Amino acid sequence: MMTKRLYYSDSWKKTFSALVTGLKRDEKGDWICLDQTVFYPEGGGQPCDTGILAYDGKTARVKDVQADEDGFIWHLTEPQNDRLPGIGETVTGEIDWARRYDFMQQHTGEHILANSLFELTGGFTHGLYIGQNDASIDVTLKDGKTHLDQDTLSRIEELANRHVREDGAIVCRFPEPEEFETLPLRKAPTVAENIRVCDIGGYEMVACAGTHLSHASQVGLIKILSAQPARGKLRLFFLCGQRAVDHYRKIYTAISRSSALLSSKEEEVPDRVADLQKQLHNTKSELAALRRKNTLARVPDLLRDAQTLPDGRRLIACELEETEFSDMEALAGALVKESRVLVLLCVKKEGRRNLLFARSADLDTNMSDLIKATGAKGGGRPEFARGAADDALPWEAAKVMVPHF
């Protein structure tokens, strides 16, 4: 006899008693099979119930629940002491109700959302997935479409929430085959016999073995978060019930803080942020132009203070503060326009030293060889080379070595 699923007839049942009919052990731990259970086994995209089993004055935590292909339901059980119940022993159980109620809100809400989506687009849903933070369904749209515009998504959400407010009764039952043939199911069932039908308010009817609320209004609120193409289908992310309320609170708190910081109304925050981004971009451009100008303003002083080597070449070795690489290049470029100039520049950034060595066109000093000779990483052309080092040694070495290059 397969395990009797007590949640089929009453998904609000939280406690039960049952007889142990099987025991097994695998790498996950000890599994207990019962003759009946309120624990929902993982399936249909809905995670399993968790909870406790009690026997002989002891309790054990149920951490996972799985149905096998023969219809037996196994409970992964972690006893507080080492003793597991024996076959034939009576246990009582209780599921974690907050967890189950959350899943029932997501699952029932998904039925209503799927129905609204079907009504407005003709799309079929499959592959419900209830995750830790959100839930998603995959949708096959007409003509292979994988996109719905924001207006359509809003109308689907609006219709789904209207159905929630209509508060239709939710009834799940196993109709006789003759009656089943006559039922207006939204989509064909995936099983052939013993089909359980879920009816929401008379407008939504599908075959479903899941756990449902008893009235549509218990779903509370349905919020579509986003929709994106996924493997030729449309994947729709949504929240129902308490998850949607929590999400609203979190988002509203964030937007309220943003609106206070920006001294603007909540709905004007995106425009204000766009304005600020534009301002920031302009300010950065102005700052960069000023920095470039400041860097290049040093050219006359650097040329004046250049050290003349015995062979007449003029050496400019300079450590720069907080200078962008493009400004270093511009500075080197301006200096080597002069005759017989060797330029060694160094800027310290995040603990590393960036080096730029350049020389006038009328010299034949190989700056790339010089950089390599210092032990820094890098290289380049004979007249222009770049490098980087983790410490000051290559920079100091370059100043000593350059007269001999």
Ligand SMILES: [Zn+2]
């Ligand atoms: Zn269902």
